[in-house]
Amino acid sequence: MKLPTLKIGNLIANIPIIQGGMGIGVSLSKLASAVANEGGIGVISAVQIGFREKDFEKNNKLANLRALANEIRKAKELSPKGIIGVNILVAANDYAELVKTAVKEKIDLIISGAGIPKDLPKYVKGTDTKAVPIVSSGKAAALIAKLWKRRYDYLPDAIIVEGPEAGGHLGFSEEALNKSPKPSLENILKEVITAIKPFEDNYNKTIPVIVAGGVYSGEDIAKFISLGAAGVQMATRFVATEECDAHINFKNAYVEAKEEDVKIIKSPVGMPGRAIKNAFVEKIEKINIPVRYCYNCLKTCNPATTPYCISRALINAVEGNVENGLIFAGSNVGLVDKITTVKELMSTLVDEAEKV
Template identity: 55%
Template sequence: MTFPSLSFGDMIAKTPIVQGGMGVGISLSGLSSAVANQGGIGVISAAMIGMNEPDLAKNYTQANIRALQDEIRKAKAMTKGILGVNIMVALSNFADLVRTSIQERIDIIFSGAGLPFDLPKYLTEDSHTKLVPIVSSGRAAAIICKKWISKFNYVPDGFVVEGPMAGGHLGFKAEQLDDPEFQLENLVPQVIEAVKPFEREHNRSIPVIAAGGIFSGADICKYLRMGAAGVQLGTRFVATHECDADMAFKQAFIDAKEGDVTVIKSPVGMPGRALKNVFLDDVDEGKRKPFKCPYHCIVTCDIKKSPYCIAQALANAKKGRMKLGFAFAGQTAHRVDKLLSVKELMDSLEAEYNEACAGPAPTGN
């Protein structure tokens, strides 16, 4: 038994694993191309991708466009596999990043942190790019299907359904994070049911990808048996040689204990799951002082009340300056215990999957 493939229409990945887009700068060309080379779908995060461009502060728009073009081209030079870009709806330069990705002929755009109601409008007649929204409920999936079909005559190419155990910004209220009703096990069947009428009506499949807190091959077996077409993993790919973050960032995951994973109130107005550290302790104790906003990168960011710039904090962490920033991480981060290559990780996930799926399906699901 081996992994089944994952298809978005005529685009077929040998392995049903999507590597989650992790910003700022955690998943760029290095990680995404390595995952694509192993038959999965590698994903570049577009959030503040221009952080190393010398003219970022003066020329925010062009710096980010240029950096995104560079990362897509670098990744394409390293793989013939399937590559995606993750672009948050809440980014102030969302439209520029979408247009750039389509022009660069990226295979898939994944888009969450808001509902991407107008995403199909950026496609051109010769576009090759598939569009996959990230949602946290069946209702959101159905609303997007209706809007896209009525406005653009476009059926979504798939959905990622992200549960509350994911790392980074979460599409849930703080009180919903531990509520059984909102756990991924309940959300996946709801989204699968929500898209069925649209699949029937348009005679095409809309694959649903389960995301948030998935750690092992046994987890992958569980969600595929539930009807998901694939899974998305972010946290597992951080402690890999090919991940684009500094070793100090990766080490924070390897060293993390169970109590180190916490939920913060992000300046962008959403809860976010992160690893506790000195920087976040300082924020809690009121030691971080309000700042000047250099970028206006997130539409929902409360600049007046925020004690720090989240883009700057995440960029610092990516570069290994952990005292000046922090790492977003999924609920399972404490289970990461060593550095692996992407190939070793994917092989171990497949072995665990084979072992779990060789046994009988658990009853009561």
């Protein structure tokens, strides 16, 4: 199959692959620009992006906003012609400020999940920045389209459908994830395409639907394109690249992980998450880890009762202290067996898809 380009309004990616945003600090300017230079869409994760700034603990919000602007500038410098997005978690306390900063820096697209990004169009309407929500059902896709149209006369520029095999936070209940068979990405894709069709017809706008969660090979990409997806979002595979912004210990944990090492964990975000089983995951299953310092990062977290601080756990992991950290990963991490380059990975994926 000849892979189509991915069109999101006037943005055209030659390869229909979005590298999924990965927080904290796993996808920053280095990874995002490398993907964009290969013709895909590179995505910086905005969540607690200021973790390397000197004033991160003292002045968390300012440190994050400054680091976000810097990472966007760096990515654009490294990939002047590429398409760069930012992933901003709806559950973040500083959501509006992060969005405004990204728009001011002329980011190409903002991708938002872990909640309904009710007011995203307020900040992007009238600019060149595209608004892309992440959903896990047709119902959520229709709800966002309806809400945005009514409130802001705006429709999503694209929609990412994330299924139950993704890494990080998941838009499914633990019961749904433990159900057999699990909800399938193929079915949810169909559901979302059907749910947004009336909006596309009534308002004469194409809303590309992009699938995420468990997409691993070029064959997977070809399959989802043939089912009506405009592209795919992939994250797990991009961790095991030289350009990924995480510490080498984080990447090695991916290479070493087996299928049975993948666990569903509880997160202070209020959604289940998928991670690699390690000493930290075993610990939080047994005891609460008291919060030493609160970054006040999440709308949903109460530091007095939270089982652990997710910011600290993710920062430990990305900085290489993996045994005391949370290593998010998709369900296919067991298949990762080496660290490669973004160039090699993208060309392998395209070759595999084109052979189908």
